[in-house]
Amino acid sequence: MSASDRDLITRFLEMLAAEQGVAANTLSAYKSDLLAASQLLDGKLNHAGADNLAELASNWRDLANSSVARKVSALRRFFAFLHEEGFRADNPSAALPKPPQARTLPKILDTDEVEKLFAVIADKLAQPHPAPADYRLAALIELLYGSGLRATELAALPRNAVVSDQPFIIVKGKGAKERLVPISNRARQAVGTWSAMIPEKARFLFPSRASHISRIRLFQIIKELAAQAGLDPAKVSPHVLRHAFATHLLAGGANLRALQSMLGHADIATTQIYTHVDSSRLVELVNRRHPLATRTLTRRAAGSNRQA
Template structure:
């Protein structure tokens, strides 16, 4: 990669606190663009426009993500005085529809937890750890990365809250229910002390459990519970947390805080799952709801 793109990535990390996953995605997108058209700080307008052809076979969401990375780079390059122009207008603007979250019903959640609880009844460390993991995914709505990177000191001692570090290094307090507290307590009681690790859910080498391994564990549990593994993942359990809270009457702003969304528009995607309840709410609570059309 060129020195300019490396400087841009360094700025994202230092000034904006971009997460490692975000930096990796930006690095990959910028490197691929430079492989196609050369150093971005020097690329011509026509060269930038040619990326539309390079991305022709990509999904709209992927092309939109790449275009966004380049727009931010070109803005940075202009601020630094490396370019006198901004060729961002040459980039394609694919319309990427935000995908709706996969839905997981209450019966499926019950089956998943019944299996996990049955397996953890004998205090097998692996089974107890898995129960604690899914309790925090569904009971507190954590992201996969937030969960596997939980440090030991984040575990509540005299308060039913976890301190979670989310995207961009932002922290938030997340409530933890009795079930999750019990499962985490059981795990702490039998958690191996070697190798020493500061993480609540550590690998055998003392590093955080990997995202890949977490996905494998959840999908394998789904299969043992008689569910379709393709339909269940750590992120789907987070979606279930959000949709089921909304069904139960949770306020959208509260849900935004619990999920750690910077923009409430991200949280609003969950409103589709309970549209009937929202319509009923308007019909019953709106000031005009009790007036007839003939009044």
């Protein structure tokens, strides 16, 4: 692979991180996709034309649409960067394929299943001498389901993020953007109990030997809890609990815009898809609340026939 390709890819990723605050996971995926594309084109990705991009696309035939969409996104943004920065006089990305993007709904936990998770935690804390890990578990689950935090947001919470008399916490989300997230009385209590067990020098609310609890360890803890609750561990994750928070809150009558703010979504369309409410409830809402709900179409039609 030519040094120029690697150098330009590095500059592009640095721009995304510095100017657009793109998440580390996305940067890592883009880097992998771009380096693979460069290798397929013998290190001449920055000089690629329409034929070269068609050649790349032919190598993606057996991939899932979501994977192709990610690769296309990385290349589109890369070529836009090259064009805007003057490394290319043109932008060939129009030749890239446009895979259909079916936005699938996340896995669902109903309220009974969530109750089973909390029942296990309650049993652990009801023992004569609960382990510190049990108090940590209570704080983790209360924050995940009670505030809808992302796994990375939860893991990196500073020790003083939760204040006993404050109903909100400040969370640093995607793109290093900060937002206010409400925290329940239950969560404040659980976090307060756990905080008293954290070493005084700890920087994070959920510390580990290196810095803070890892996303991998957080996933493992949630899977273990699911198994103890008699649920399929494959069905439960931090993201599923975040989704349950959104779904159950919206079903309870929460405002969509307020929910968008709490979840940290830049686009409300993401919130609408992510927080799927039963269609039956939406139909009932229209029939009960819409101004035309009390008007009878057949009566008006009869009147129109007499006038005719």
